[in-house]
Amino acid sequence: MPTAVITGANRGLGLEFARVYLAAGWTVHAGCRNPMRADELKKLKGDLHIHALNVDDPKDAKALAKSLGSEPIDLLLNNAGIYGKRDLKVGGFDHDEFLNVLKTNVVAPIRLAEALVENVAHSTMKKMAFVTSRMGSIAMNAGGSIAYRTSKAALNMAVSCLSMDVKSRGITCILLHPGWVKTDMGGPNAAIGIPESIAGMKQVIDKTGHDDTGKFYDYQGQAIPW
Ligand SMILES: NC(=O)c1ccc[n+]([C@@H]2O[C@H](COP(=O)([O-])OP(=O)(O)OC[C@H]3O[C@@H](n4cnc5c(N)ncnc54)[C@H](OP(=O)(O)O)[C@@H]3O)[C@@H](O)[C@H]2O)c1
DSSP: OOEEEESSTTSHHHHHHHHHHHHTTOEEEEEESOGGGOHHHHTOOSEEEEEEOOTTOHHHHHHHHHHHTTOOOSEEEEOOOOOOOTTOOTTSOOHHHHHHHHIIIIIHHHHHHHHHHHHHHTSSSOEEEEEOOGGGOSTTOOOOOHHHHHHHHHHHHHHHHHHHHHGGGTOEEEEEEOOSBSSTTTOTTOSBOHHHHHHHHHHHHHHOOGGGTTEEEETTSOBOOO
């Protein structure tokens, strides 16, 4: 059966990704900042391996790569992300906060892709999926949330570049918008529940072929304008 690495797997979308891939019989390497407190994750049944992975910490990415060794990774699912303070406005900007959001949402997923590229290249499926957001679409911009929007727009560009760099190795990279989902980040008034979002994104990942590399889809498989 295939193997996935999932970041931010202790709650929200990442936890459900882990549950669904384990239920499908996959081996799942689940990353979370604090395994001691990942109670929901630990309850999941299946071939689950939990790793301490603060995606902001280069040492953790190296340690994960070392512990995986030459194990093929069919799917690297870069899911962990932060929104940052919601009230960043020109004139009252918190620049450190802006940098933190960029670090977690842009630098970290690309660093992990670099760390695990050989594992993905030596797998059968050879896929990397990055959870982004429609809020990173410049074409659909409605303003506000500058740090978050900028980080997801930057992630989109970074993954577009990455997809070109690794195309010749047969690796497919896609960007996924999960919908507006009822998680801690999405809040209780969000449009859809976690299972609907994850079932949709899993279907998109399943259907994705090498021709889709570098594309930006929502959880229903609709292309999103850049
Ligand atoms: N929910 C939505 O409506 C929505 C919409 C569009 C895009 N997204 C994207 O979907 C992804 C998942 O979001 P969510 O809704 O599930 O959010 P969430 O409920 O806030 O969960 C975020 C997850 O990311 C982890 N994380 C954050 N920073 C991390 C770090 N430095 N190292 C390791 N893990 C870290 C969190 O771990 P801790 O528990 O340790 O904090 C948590 O597991 C994010 O990339 C988000 O931007 C969500």
